[in-house]
Amino acid sequence: MNARTTILQAIRQNKPEAKERPSFPQEPTGSRTDLLSTFCSQLLTVGAEWVHEEEMGDWSVFLSNYYKNAHRIVTTVPAIQAAGIDMLHETNEAHDLWDIDVAIVEGTLGVAENGAIWLPEDPLPHRVLPFITQHLIIRLHRKNLVANMHQAYENLSYEGLGFGLFVAGPSKTADIEQSLVKGAQGARTALVVLYI
Amino acid sequence: MEIALFIPCYVDQFYPQVGIATLELLEKLGCRVTYPAAQTCCGQPMANSGCEQDAVQTYRHFVKTFEGFDYIVVPSGSCAYHVRHHYDVLEQTEPVQRVREKVLDLSAFLLNVLEISKLDSSFPHRVGLHQSCHGLRGLRLGTGSERNMEEESKLNQLLEMVEDIELIELQRADECCGFGGTFAVAEPAISVKMGKDRIADHTRAGAEVITAGDMSCLMHLEGILRRQKSAVKVMHIAEILNGNSI
Amino acid sequence: MSQHAKKAETFIANEARTDWHDASLWMVREKRDRASKSITEWEALRQMGSDIKDHVLANLDTYLVQFEENALQNGVQVHWAADAAEHNAIVQSILDKHQARRVVKSKSMLTEECHLNQHLEKNNIEVIDTDLGERIIQLLDEPPSHIVMPAIHLKKQEIGDLFHEKLGTEAGASDPQYLTEAARQHLRQKFQACDAAITGVNFAVAETGGVVVCTNEGNADMGVHLAPVQIHCMGIEKIIPRWQDLGVFTRLLARSATGQPITVFTSHYHRPEPGKAMHIILVDNGRSKQLGREKFRNSLKCIRCGACMNTCPIYRRSGGHSYGYTVPGPIGSILTPGIDLKKYSDLPFASTLCGSCSDVCPVKINIHEQLYWWRQEIAKENALPAAKRWSMRLAGWTLAKPSRYDRMGKLARWALRILPRFITYNQMNTWGKGRELPEIPKQSFKEWYTKNKS
Numbered sequence: 001m002n003a004r005t006t007i008l009q010a011i012r013q014n015k016p017e018a019k020e021r022p023s024f025p026q027e028p029t030g031s032r033t034d035l036l037s038t039f040c041s042q043l044l045t046v047g048a049e050w051v052h053e054e055e056m057g058d059w060s061v062f063l064s065n066y067y068k069n070a071h072r073i074v075t076t077v078p079a080i081q082a083a084g085i086d087m088l089h090e091t092n093e094a095h096d097l098w099d100i101d102v103a104i105v106e107g108t109l110g111v112a113e114n115g116a117i118w119l120p121e122d123p124l125p126h127r128v129l130p131f132i133t134q135h136l137i138i139r140l141h142r143k144n145l146v147a148n149m150h151q152a153y154e155n156l157s158y159e160g161l162g163f164g165l166f167v168a169g170p171s172k173t174a175d176i177e178q179s180l181v182k183g184a185q186g187a188r189t190a191l192v193v194l195y196i
Numbered sequence: 197m198e199i200a201l202f203i204p205c206y207v208d209q210f211y212p213q214v215g216i217a218t219l220e221l222l223e224k225l226g227c228r229v230t231y232p233a234a235q236t237c238c239g240q241p242m243a244n245s246g247c248e249q250d251a252v253q254t255y256r257h258f259v260k261t262f263e264g265f266d267y268i269v270v271p272s273g274s275c276a277y278h279v280r281h282h283y284d285v286l287e288q289t290e291p292v293q294r295v296r297e298k299v300l301d302l303s304a305f306l307l308n309v310l311e312i313s314k315l316d317s318s319f320p321h322r323v324g325l326h327q328s329c330h331g332l333r334g335l336r337l338g339t340g341s342e343r344n345m346e347e348e349s350k351l352n353q354l355l356e357m358v359e360d361i362e363l364i365e366l367q368r369a370d371e372c373c374g375f376g377g378t379f380a381v382a383e384p385a386i387s388v389k390m391g392k393d394r395i396a397d398h399t400r401a402g403a404e405v406i407t408a409g410d411m412s413c414l415m416h417l418e419g420i421l422r423r424q425k426s427a428v429k430v431m432h433i434a435e436i437l438n439g440n441s442i
Numbered sequence: 443m444s445q446h447a448k449k450a451e452t453f454i455a456n457e458a459r460t461d462w463h464d465a466s467l468w469m470v471r472e473k474r475d476r477a478s479k480s481i482t483e484w485e486a487l488r489q490m491g492s493d494i495k496d497h498v499l500a501n502l503d504t505y506l507v508q509f510e511e512n513a514l515q516n517g518v519q520v521h522w523a524a525d526a527a528e529h530n531a532i533v534q535s536i537l538d539k540h541q542a543r544r545v546v547k548s549k550s551m552l553t554e555e556c557h558l559n560q561h562l563e564k565n566n567i568e569v570i571d572t573d574l575g576e577r578i579i580q581l582l583d584e585p586p587s588h589i590v591m592p593a594i595h596l597k598k599q600e601i602g603d604l605f606h607e608k609l610g611t612e613a614g615a616s617d618p619q620y621l622t623e624a625a626r627q628h629l630r631q632k633f634q635a636c637d638a639a640i641t642g643v644n645f646a647v648a649e650t651g652g653v654v655v656c657t658n659e660g661n662a663d664m665g666v667h668l669a670p671v672q673i674h675c676m677g678i679e680k681i682i683p684r685w686q687d688l689g690v691f692t693r694l695l696a697r698s699a700t701g702q703p704i705t706v707f708t709s710h711y712h713r714p715e716p717g718k719a720m721h722i723i724l725v726d727n728g729r730s731k732q733l734g735r736e737k738f739r740n741s742l743k744c745i746r747c748g749a750c751m752n753t754c755p756i757y758r759r760s761g762g763h764s765y766g767y768t769v770p771g772p773i774g775s776i777l778t779p780g781i782d783l784k785k786y787s788d789l790p791f792a793s794t795l796c797g798s799c800s801d802v803c804p805v806k807i808n809i810h811e812q813l814y815w816w817r818q819e820i821a822k823e824n825a826l827p828a829a830k831r832w833s834m835r836l837a838g839w840t841l842a843k844p845s846r847y848d849r850m851g852k853l854a855r856w857a858l859r860i861l862p863r864f865i866t867y868n869q870m871n872t873w874g875k876g877r878e879l880p881e882i883p884k885q886s887f888k889e890w891y892t893k894n895k896s
Contacts, residue, residue, distance in 0.1 A: 003523055003726070006726075007506075007724070007726045008506065008507070010733075011730050014730055014731070015499060019493070019497045019500045021493075022489075022494060022497070042703060046702070113481075115703065116704050127663070131660045131663045131664050131707075132668075149688070149704070151689075153689040156685075158710075158712065161650075162712055162713040163710065163712065165710065168703070168704050168707075171659050171660040171707075173574045173622055174591070175573070175578065176601055176621055177466070177597065177618060178591070181622040184625075184659035184661070185633075186659065186707070207887065209851045209855060210855075211880070211883075211887075214887075215890075233888060233892065235844070236841045242838050242841075243818075244817070245817065246791075246817035246819075251838055253838060282814070330797075333796065333797035333798065342753065342801035343485060344481070371798075372755045374755065376794025376796070379795075381872045383446070383756070384447075384451075385451035385454045388875070390759065391877070393759075416877065418880065422878040423876065
């Protein structure tokens with residue numbers, strides 16, 4: 001008998017009686033709060049920063065001010081094409097990506113309760129981009145906010161999904177004496193640019 | 197109302213004053229209390245060691261001793277918890293079910309059955325309350341710091357009825373003291389360390405007296421305090437509620 | 443003394459270090475308290491997590507088959523392993539097929555449980571653990587001492603010394619920022635050169651055929667997206683029914699584990715990238731057997747957040763290694779007797795049954811009750827130390843009859859009063875090692891009552 005049959009048989013023999021699948025809470029936390037301000041304060045909690053696009057001024061000036069030592073800045077967002085920013089197209093060659101200092105990507109949904117932003121695979125030229133870059137910038141429409149993870153999953157579809165990601169802040173670790181250090185294996189900083 | 201007093205075995209043997217305070221307190225509050233002399237123990241020491249089978253005769257004896265009463269009041273959350281939650285090995289006859297349902301920790305009896313709202317006692321000291329685990333998390337005599345619910349604590353509620361008492365605030369409101377029944381002798385190093393840490397929390401906050409709903413926790417803490425030659429005393433909550441002095 | 447008690451005693455011998463260990467974990471417990479209390483419906487959410495998991499256990503076969511179907515449709519290769527050996531062999535065969543010799547692995551308690559690293563290393567495959575904490579203990583050749591914070595037992599100076607020796611950092615340097623940066627550079631080299639990536643799985647969704655992996659470092663994704671082959675190893679209990687259920691568990695997991703509102707990365711792997719391969723291995727290794735143990739089956743609901751460890755007053759003062767199993771602490775102590783009752787018979791006793799573990803558990807596993815029930819099973823299987831067995835028999839005999847109890851009580855009190863201290867506080871009296879015995883009264887309560895009241 002193969003493992004599959006053995007395991008399934010053992011489960012059938014041993015499993016408890018059927019239990020109802022529970023339904024979801026009607027009105028979870030934060031459903032009625034101001035999504036934008038909650039979202040922004042959670043971004044700070046998770047170690048990210050945020051800025052309103054209309055207040056940041058010209059992209060290329062902003063980038064050269066805030067990412068002074070960046071040699072390679074790439075974007076996957078057609079709306080942001082400024083001087084010195086490469087539009088990154090689909091690539092299977094990850095070794096092209098190791099030297100990226102700043103990557104600008106578009107998020108499709110923000111979650112107010114935890115500052116997480118959904119990055120779908122489609123606009124990413126390579127799945128590793130949001131991790132391999134030294135610094136991550138996520139652009140997000142201010143309207144695309146939901147209160148919590150229940151609403152987030154309700155709003156997202158898994159149909160046709162190859163890979164998708166919630167990202168909440170920069171890569172972090174506290175594995176050495178519980179001291180929080182940003183920039184473990186992935187991006188060292190995360191900036192969210194909110195636009196309307 | 198036929199009220200039976202159950203005095204846990206180690207209280208009977210080592211802390212008779214706690215039994216006396218419980219009895220006096222109940223009588224002052226107008227209860228007619230019977231102390232069935234045939235009582236021994238709830239059987240927890242054996243069962244917590246895994247030897248439930250060795251406890252069955254003790255369980256049966258407990259039920260026989262207390263089956264005729266409306267309430268069985270015990271100054272111990274742990275013993276009440278044991279009877280209520282762990283007498284499953286017995287056949288669930290009517291008397292067994294009745295006894296399990298009617299056994300109450302002193303604080304639950306005072307607040308839920310007698311519904312007292314004031315006490316005629318004074319205790320002009322700084323007191324640290326140790327929340328004994330079986331009362332707190334087993335019987336839900338309080339919320340417990342783990343849970344996201346409105347905070348309440350029966351023991352606090354009762355102590356607040358005592359005049360002149362000053363309740364101190366702990367850094368860890370309800371961490372276990374490390375007694376744990378036979379754990380205290382099977383894992384002595386951790387048990388003592390846990391006790392020392394609890395005591396440090398109380399003394400940092402300036403407690404003169406540590407109180408609790410369970411004398412077992414206090415026996416353990418007292419053992420460490422006396423070894424440390426500390427001036428801090430332990431008193432069962434019944435003694436404070438009864439207006440005993442240090 | 444039991445194995446756990448001995449190891450705990452050794453651990454506690456360094457009291458300052460014990461205090462440090464206890465305080466580190468208590469801080470995490472406090473963060474968890476704050477995070478959980480920011481959600482007004484927290485208790486309802488726990489109930490829901492628990493109910494979904496109950497529902498899964500009652501339909502585990504159906505959901506596994508549904509998961510497999512959907513995963514296959516997504517172009518994922520699904521494997522089934524009855525035990526650790528089968529699991530390791532499957533991983534090996536996948537690696538062989540792809541001629542992979544350099545593997546990066548993100549945190550997976552399952553592969554720890556199966557001793558996958560040792561198996562692969564024996565077969566000349568390099569396995570690099572990429573979670574910082576895991577990498578540290580791998581370099582030290584130690585097992586993890588915690589399931590979420592594997593190196594929580596180590597001081598930064600020790601990690602500094604280790605990195606100096608193994609990664610060439612400056613001697614004496616112990617700044618966490620500096621050491622993390624060194625590990626980052628070291629691990630980025632390993633990611634760049636890897637042939638395959640292995641990850642654990644937090645949730646596998648039957649409805650989608652995809653798996654979800656939660657990390658803070660981003661290490662799982664660095665490996666998965668850079669390697670030509672991705673392998674996800676999971677226990678069969680990791681299944682959840684629906685995409686929507688992820689909403690419940692992602693809210694519970696990080697808040698319970700570290701007090702974060704969510705892990706930094708929550709990655710949903712559904713299909714391999716074109717030209718690459720994705721494998722999922724479903725592992726039983728005793729889980730279907732545990733499912734048949736009515737009183738203990740809901741230990742399988744565990745989502746491996748580690749909250750029960752952080753809150754456990756014994757774990758905090760004895761360290762994860764005192765338990766001698768991959769998953770230490772309260773949850774480990776109810777899983778292990780089902781694996782080897784005799785070997786782990788001391789673990790259900792390494793608890794005061796304080797119940798804090800059950801109250802922090804995000805899926806409401808009644809851990810402390812199961813500890814109590816395992817104790818009964820262990821006694822039934824004659825796996826108790828003889829002295830304990832016989833003293834309990836004697837206690838049971840004494841306490842069953844009032845006449846015996848009264849006589850024995852009187853005798854004991856008399857003996858404790860008159861015997862000299864060197865006898866009452868002998869080597870066998872473990873109570874007396876750090877504590878005084880109670881002052882013995884002349885009269886029991888019963889004697890007082892008989893004299894004064896009746």
